[in-house]
Amino acid sequence: MRWLEEPGAVSDDPWARHRPGETACARRSRAAISLSPFRNRSPVPLDPHRSGDPLADRRADYAEAYAKARDFAAAADLMRQALALAPGWTLGRMRLASFLEEAGAREEAGTVYAQVAAGNADDPYGAGLKLAALGLAQAPAAPPPAFVAGLFDQYANGFETQLVERLGYRVPDLLFATLAEVADEPLHFVRALDLGCGTGLMGERLRPVCDRLEGIDLSVGMLEKARSKRLYDTLTECDVLAAGKGHEGSYDCVAAADVLTYLGDLAPVFAHVATLLAPGGLFAFSVEADDEAAGFTLRPSLRYAHAPAELARLLMLAGFEPLLEQRAELRRDRGEPVLGAIIVARRLSHLA
Numbered sequence: 001m002r003w004l005e006e007p008g009a010v011s012d013d014p015w016a017r018h019r020p021g022e023t024a025c026a027r028r029s030r031a032a033i034s035l036s037p038f039r040n041r042s043p044v045p046l047d048p049h050r051s052g053d054p055l056a057d058r059r060a061d062y063a064e065a066y067a068k069a070r071d072f073a074a075a076a077d078l079m080r081q082a083l084a085l086a087p088g089w090t091l092g093r094m095r096l097a098s099f100l101e102e103a104g105a106r107e108e109a110g111t112v113y114a115q116v117a118a119g120n121a122d123d124p125y126g127a128g129l130k131l132a133a134l135g136l137a138q139a140p141a142a143p144p145p146a147f148v149a150g151l152f153d154q155y156a157n158g159f160e161t162q163l164v165e166r167l168g169y170r171v172p173d174l175l176f177a178t179l180a181e182v183a184d185e186p187l188h189f190v191r192a193l194d195l196g197c198g199t200g201l202m203g204e205r206l207r208p209v210c211d212r213l214e215g216i217d218l219s220v221g222m223l224e225k226a227r228s229k230r231l232y233d234t235l236t237e238c239d240v241l242a243a244g245k246g247h248e249g250s251y252d253c254v255a256a257a258d259v260l261t262y263l264g265d266l267a268p269v270f271a272h273v274a275t276l277l278a279p280g281g282l283f284a285f286s287v288e289a290d291d292e293a294a295g296f297t298l299r300p301s302l303r304y305a306h307a308p309a310e311l312a313r314l315l316m317l318a319g320f321e322p323l324l325e326q327r328a329e330l331r332r333d334r335g336e337p338v339l340g341a342i343i344v345a346r347r348l349s350h351l352a
């Protein structure tokens, strides 16, 4: 049984209602693309959705059927029985925690997430993040890179239809319009970098105004989609904090469309982008806005929201002059608008 629909999901966004695990496509590409030293992925079992024990799998299938019927207590009970037969099945444990959450057993769910997080150094299923989203641990400064990569690998095929067509995703258009607004002349960049380029939606906007356009992303699946569009001069699998290494001071534009929502503490990101940009270069990005947040907050959607006033302070500390902040609806989620800020800052001549 593949887990296609999570009961009681907190969000329309597949990011928040994923089934952890990797697609065959991502596994194939991983073999072909060398991993950056930044990430250290554990070997992936053939089908992480199955325990390997036929009896345990049968119990797990019954658990899924109960969950579908929204009897989460029975689902948790059956999944516990499955795990008694296959105690090393990590994804089964994640399902148990999610059933417990749905059944209202928050503390018990937290205990299971904590066990999974403790047993997996690179936490590819984001158990630590879920623990924090339950309010049982402090929000981490960033989600585990392996978790982000795995989820967007799974999401890559349906990303554009899901996000643009169903959820009214508008960030690339908003970011491009805001960049055009701060520029004195028609937009033109010599060398631009698209951080978290995904399938290339921001690249589609930037390409006509860039001599050279580079993209980076953690997800091989998303990069494959971007590559097929032939928009970028280079595409690299790496983390935002490893982007542009060896090319410091050479970019006149760095964009991050709906990427910093997957990072909590943005101070290291701002400091890194400041080293990449030439003096006067522009940094354009979006965040989900929460004016009440003390810096950043992790939402039940498992995305982060930031306080724009605090971001302005962090930008100045990192050597930027904030130029423009515009509030906008970034997309919809569960029928509700997701409100955010589009921010453009200019790199000052001297870094702090």
Ligand SMILES: C[S@@+](CC[C@H](N)C(=O)[O-])C[C@H]1O[C@@H](n2cnc3c(N)ncnc32)[C@H](O)[C@@H]1O
Pocket: 148, 149, 152, 171, 172, 195, 196, 197, 198, 199, 200, 201, 202, 216, 217, 218, 219, 222, 238, 239, 240, 241, 256, 257, 258, 259, 262, 263
């Ligand atoms: C919602 S998508 C947005 C993609 C694209 N910028 C767009 O506007 O369509 C977020 C992307 O950011 C990437 N991402 C998230 N955290 C990242 C990180 N720390 N380093 C590099 N890429 C990251 C994800 O893999 C995903 O492709």
